[in-house]
Amino acid sequence: KQVQLEAVAEKNRLAEERRLEAKRIADEKKEKADKMRKQAEEKRAAEVRLQRAKPGATISLGFFGMGGQQDDKDKDTGDDKSVQSAAALAPKGVPTMTKWRQN
Numbered sequence: 001k002q003v004q005l006e007a008v009a010e011k012n013r014l015a016e017e018r019r020l021e022a023k024r025i026a027d028e029k030k031e032k033a034d035k036m037r038k039q040a041e042e043k044r045a046a047e048v049r050l051q052r053a054k055p056g057a058t059i060s061l062g063f064f065g066m067g068g069q070q071d072d073k074d075k076d077t078g079d080d081k082s083v084q085s086a087a088a089l090a091p092k093g094v095p096t097m098t099k100w101r102q103n
Contacts, residue, residue, distance in 0.1 A: 090096045
C-alpha cells in the first residue's frame with residue numbers, strides 16, 4: 001500500500017508541475033501580447049499626432065525614442081572638438097544636428 005500511495009503522490013506532484021508550467025507559459029504569452037499591443041497603440045498615437053500637426057509645425061521626436069535626456073555622466077565635458085569634428089564630416093550645405101535633446 002505504501003508504494004501505491006507514493007506512486008499516487010508522485011503522479012499528483014507531476015500533474016501539478018505540468019499545470020504550473022502551462023500557467024507560466026500562458027502568463028508569459030499574455031504579457032508579451034500586452035506589450036506588443038501597447039507598442040502598437042503608441043505607434044498609432046504618434047502617427048495620429050503627425051497627421052494632425054499643422055503644416056510647418058515643429059514636433060517633438062521624443063515619441064520616436066530619439067533625443068532622450070543625457071545622464072550626468074554623459075553631459076558635456078567641455079570637449080567641443082569631438083562635436084566639431086562630427087559636424088565637419090558633413091559636406092558643405094548639408095544641415096546637421098548637434099547638441100540637441102528632447103523637450
